[in-house]
Amino acid sequence: xxxxxxxxxxxxxxxxxxxxxxxxxxxxxxxxxxxxxxxxxxxxxxxxxxxxxxxxxxxxxxxxxxxxxxxxxxxxxxxxxxxxxxxxxxxxxxxxxxxxxxxxxxxxxxxxxxxxxxxxxxxxxxxxxxxxxxxxxxxxxxxxxxxxxxxxxxxxxxxxxxxxxxxxxxxxxxxxxxxxxxxxxxxxxxxxxxxxxxxxxxxxxxxxxxxxxxxxxxxxxxxxxxxxxxxxxxxxxxxxxxxxxxxxxxxxxxxxxxxxxxxxxxxxxxxxxxxxxxxxxxxxxxxxxxxxxxxxxxxxxxxxxxxxxxxxxxxxxxxxxxxxxxxxxxxxxxxxxxxxxxxxxxxxxxxxxxxxxxxxxxxxxxxxxxxxxxxxxxxxxxxxxxxxxxxxxxxxxxxxxxxxxxxxxxxxxxxxxxxxxx
Amino acid sequence: xxxxxxxxxxxxxxxxxxxxxxxxxxxxxxxxxxxxxxxxxxxxxxxxxxxxxxxxxxxxxxxxxxxxxxxxxxxxxxxxxxxxxxxxxxxxxxxxxxxxxxxxxxxxxxxxxxxxxxxxxxxxxxxxxxxxxxxxxxxxxxxxxxxxxxxxxxxxxxxxxxxxxxxxxxxxxxxxxxxxxxxxxxxxxxxxxxxxxxxxxxxxxxxxxxxxxxxxxxxxxxxxxxxxxxxxxxxxxxxxxxxxxxxxxxxxxxxxxxxxxxxxxxxxxxxxxxxxxxxxxxxxxxxxxxxxxxxxxxxxxxxxxxxx
Numbered sequence: 001x002x003x004x005x006x007x008x009x010x011x012x013x014x015x016x017x018x019x020x021x022x023x024x025x026x027x028x029x030x031x032x033x034x035x036x037x038x039x040x041x042x043x044x045x046x047x048x049x050x051x052x053x054x055x056x057x058x059x060x061x062x063x064x065x066x067x068x069x070x071x072x073x074x075x076x077x078x079x080x081x082x083x084x085x086x087x088x089x090x091x092x093x094x095x096x097x098x099x100x101x102x103x104x105x106x107x108x109x110x111x112x113x114x115x116x117x118x119x120x121x122x123x124x125x126x127x128x129x130x131x132x133x134x135x136x137x138x139x140x141x142x143x144x145x146x147x148x149x150x151x152x153x154x155x156x157x158x159x160x161x162x163x164x165x166x167x168x169x170x171x172x173x174x175x176x177x178x179x180x181x182x183x184x185x186x187x188x189x190x191x192x193x194x195x196x197x198x199x200x201x202x203x204x205x206x207x208x209x210x211x212x213x214x215x216x217x218x219x220x221x222x223x224x225x226x227x228x229x230x231x232x233x234x235x236x237x238x239x240x241x242x243x244x245x246x247x248x249x250x251x252x253x254x255x256x257x258x259x260x261x262x263x264x265x266x267x268x269x270x271x272x273x274x275x276x277x278x279x280x281x282x283x284x285x286x287x288x289x290x291x292x293x294x295x296x297x298x299x300x301x302x303x304x305x306x307x308x309x310x311x312x313x314x315x316x317x318x319x320x321x322x323x324x325x326x327x328x329x330x331x332x333x334x335x336x337x338x339x340x341x342x343x344x345x346x347x348x349x350x351x352x353x354x355x356x357x358x359x360x361x362x363x364x365x366x367x368x369x370x371x372x373x374x375x376x377x378x379x380x381x382x383x384x385x386x387x388x389x390x391x392x393x394x395x396x397x398x399x400x401x402x403x404x405x406x407x408x409x410x411x412x413x414x415x416x417x418x419x420x421x422x
Numbered sequence: 423x424x425x426x427x428x429x430x431x432x433x434x435x436x437x438x439x440x441x442x443x444x445x446x447x448x449x450x451x452x453x454x455x456x457x458x459x460x461x462x463x464x465x466x467x468x469x470x471x472x473x474x475x476x477x478x479x480x481x482x483x484x485x486x487x488x489x490x491x492x493x494x495x496x497x498x499x500x501x502x503x504x505x506x507x508x509x510x511x512x513x514x515x516x517x518x519x520x521x522x523x524x525x526x527x528x529x530x531x532x533x534x535x536x537x538x539x540x541x542x543x544x545x546x547x548x549x550x551x552x553x554x555x556x557x558x559x560x561x562x563x564x565x566x567x568x569x570x571x572x573x574x575x576x577x578x579x580x581x582x583x584x585x586x587x588x589x590x591x592x593x594x595x596x597x598x599x600x601x602x603x604x605x606x607x608x609x610x611x612x613x614x615x616x617x618x619x620x621x622x623x624x625x626x627x628x629x630x631x632x633x634x635x636x637x638x639x640x641x642x643x644x645x646x647x648x649x650x651x652x653x654x655x656x657x658x659x660x661x662x663x664x665x666x667x668x669x670x671x672x673x674x675x676x677x678x679x680x681x682x683x684x685x686x687x688x689x690x691x692x693x694x695x696x697x698x699x700x701x702x703x704x705x706x707x708x709x710x711x712x713x714x715x716x717x718x719x720x721x722x723x724x725x726x727x728x729x730x
Contacts, residue, residue: 011660046574049662052671353549363551
């Protein structure tokens with residue numbers, strides 16, 4: 001099998017992994033080595049594929065000859081699909097040549113479970129070691145820690161990679177039992193805990209010894225599949241929050257389930273991936289990380305799921321009308337961040353601008369505020385925007401109308417004369 | 423040839439505190455198009471109490487207004503630059519960076535900015551909605567966006583050991599991309615050609631230079647280069663999930679104007695499939711598509727802009 005065929009097969013098998021970022025670590029170039037990881041704080045996108053997702057890393061599997069039989073996975077052993085494996089040299093050469101041409105920011109290496117988790121990880125370590133030591137690669141590497149790998153091997157992997165990730169995939173233990181019988185919750189959480197502890201320890205060592213080898217300097221991330229099981233948004237969001245808190249994750253990725261295999265336990269093959277739901281979860285994830293929201297504020301037992309036609313912040317604001325309107329001239333930055341249509345950047349600009357001048361409604365758009373959303377929730381010097389008409393009964397409809405323009409056609413809703421208002 | 427008949431002044435310049443505008447004469451400044459030259463214009467404007475009704479570059483300047491020719495002198499531009507940075511470091515940065523943007527009439531916007539800085543001090547920079555600062559802030563944001571994208575979208579080809587790339591940016595980004603690429607490919611030799619501004623960034627053995635080059639002929643790519651281009655296209659096509667197909671989202675993040683120089687979007691045959699026999703390869707016209715990257719189209723009629 002030639003390298004082009006292998007690349008096609010192993011990319012195709014890796015594409016359902018959502019993580020493709022190169023953020024979290026700044027490492028200057030070193031003499032005699034190729035590359036650096038200093039492009040920017042948020043990572044660097046090198047291309048965008050036809051599905052609109054960013055391509056930052058060469059995302060491939062080491063091998064797709066998996067011995068597990070997870071029902072949701074395209075690489076399960078009972079699936080009839082072509083199998084291939086890279087040799088360490090092929091992989092290293094491909095990475096270096098792509099990197100030199102500025103196609104990629106680095107390597108994302110995952111793998112199906114070849115023979116056993118330990119054997120698979122050894123193969124990955126061999127490839128990464130060749131890339132780092134023989135080919136002197138100094139760019140970004142994201143590696144998957146396979147659940148069930150022994151701690152010593154995870155440690156070695158972490159010394160070679162910038163970021164590690166362990167995929168949780170199914171958001172509940174029950175889902176895991178039915179759909180991925182070879183994996184257990186403990187096998188997933190153990191390496192996560194180990195990575196967290198080692199990273200923390202490593203930070204302390206680096207303070208003491210300048211040249212201590214760094215362990216996964218860009219931290220760890222994980223991925224949850226949305227829509228393969230019956231878990232609610234509320235459950236997923238609470239899980240996310242505890243992962244950020246307890247396991248110190250840098251990112252949690254959500255992947256809308258794309259039906260790839262026929263199974264009585266899964267949604268049928270003609271189900272469309274729940275892309276809008278995935279989008280809302282990402283928005284909520286941002287609210288947790290950058291806007292100071294808590295999961296319990298966003299969703300409660302009576303409302304376990306987001307309204308797909310409304311963004312989560314507007315959804316929250318509608319339920320808490322007593323906190324509005326907020327005055328632009330006097331509100332503190334935490335309060336500003338809770339207004340739909342105002343983000344961290346525009347909130348900062350407002351706070352900075354009002355120190356030197358009197359802000360008018362016309363200025364807000366120039367400061368980056370999305371007025372079509374924010375107008376319902378703000379006042380400027382005690383007055384609402386002139387000419388604005390709405391009531392708490394019509395607000396939901398007005399906000400949904402704002403959103404409708406941004407939705408893809410199939411997701412847009414037919415207006416009805418007979419819907420209950422409010 | 424620039425013809426300056428229309429008058430465009432920022433409202434601020436009409437509105438204000440700095441005395442009777444009639445005391446200042448309206449003139450057209452002609453300078454060499456460099457940042458230093460522009461700072462010298464500011465210097466002369468204050469010395470002779472002359473208001474720049476327009477700026478024009480080194481080419482013939484035909485105007486009904488009086489034309490003042492400015493020569494660039496190190497002493498003068500340093501004095502102006504220091505006076506700006508001594509009021510605010512951020513302002514110095516804004517002026518320097520904004521000069522690289524494609525903002526129409528940027529000299530006039532910058533002149534108004536510097537003037538306001540001298541009159542009122544730097545506090546207005548805190549407000550991006552400020553009348554004078556807003557167009558500049560917007561242009562800077564546009565350029566930063568382009569820089570961010572180009573760091574990822576530049577595509578190098580290997581020409582027997584030397585890496586080469588071409589870009590078609592709107593802003594003059596090469597001086598700002600220089601640091602990033604020189605750091606990343608410190609151990610390589612490479613060049614990046616800016617087709618829009620006809621500038622070439624060359625780097626080898628720790629030294630880089632930016633120079634004006636009217637056109638660039640690239641050599642034909644070798645077999646190995648074609649092989650890796652093919653692999654990259656394979657990867658690019660395989661990574662996309664068909665069920666999630668979303669061209670609108672792709673267009674938002676990767677606007678079509680960048681695709682003319684990106685390997686994965688160039689037509690298949692140009693990207694060199696080994697099926698093209700060498701004889702045909704050699705017969706490709708010199709001016710046309712070489713190695714998958716079309717040669718720059720040179721517009722004879724367009725003289726260099728005032729910005730240079």
